[in-house]
Amino acid sequence: MKKFITGLVLLLSLSVSAQKKQYISFAFTDNASAFPFGKFAGFFNEPVHAGFEFGWxxxxxxxxxxxxxxxKAGYFYHQFVQNGIPIYATGGYRYRIVKHFSADVSLGVGYFHSIATTAVLKQNSSGEYVNAKGIGRPQVMVPFTLGANYDFNWNNTQQGRIFLEYQQRLQAPFVNSYVPILPYNQLAIGCAYYLPGKK
Structure with a gap:
């Protein structure tokens, strides 16, 4: 796995010279654990598990x-389940439907750090249960994202993009004994700002 991630980062860094624009982004997120595409309506009628993401x-x-x-890197809080810290890379394709509107799809891989929000107890050699929560568990994540975008300009030179993204991610290993792979749905609403540079 380490060799795969190292190779992915190297490949992405080699492709920088071929790119025309770069941007930074910020988004507010809502997260829910569910089967792939099984929780979309739940974003609007169930408790919010809020978070945020930064991107470059x-x-x-x-x-x-x-x-x-x-x-991308972010954080979210899911009550009774976990604090989640995703750090990942994605590659994708965007199609411009009309002048200001576009849709995109992307696939990625990354690191996910899970910190339990409930007590984690372990029995010691004396038979007593002690706190074994620690600093969390490192995991792998694989995100698949669908997005819709609105591009805009201001001051005739600066460009931006408002986006709405639906992401289905797989998080593993979660709990080997009964949920080895945990599927997560994420809805993100945010804005991207294109950095000045050569077009």
């Missing part, structure tokens, strides 16, 4: 088709 990306634009990659 590169995009190569053509007339109607964009290829992009992003590095």
């Amino acid at each position: 990306g590169h995009v190569k634009e053509k007339n109607k088709h964009d290829w992009f990659w992003e590095l």
Whole structure:
């Protein structure tokens, strides 16, 4: 796994010179554990498990088709389940439907740090239960994301993008004995700002 992640980072860094634009992004997120695409309606009628994400990306634009990659890091709190800290990379394709509107799809891989929100107890050699929560558990995550975007300009030179993203991610290993792979749904609403540079 370590060799795979090292190779992915190297590949992404080598492609930087071929990109035309780079951007930074910020999003508010809502998270829910459920089967893939099984919780979309729940984002609107169930408790919010709030979080946020920061991103940095590169995009190569053509007339109607964009290829992009992003590095993202964030945090969310899911009551009674976990504090989640995702750090991941994605690569994707964006299609411009009309002048300001576009849709995209991306796939990624990354690191996920899970910190339990409830007590974690372990029996010691004396037969007593002691706190074994620790600093959390390192895991692997695989995100698949669908997005819708609205591009805009201001001051005739600066560009931005408002986006709505639905992400289905797999988190593993969660609990080997009964839930080895935990599926998560995430809804993100945010904004990206294109950094000044050569077009």
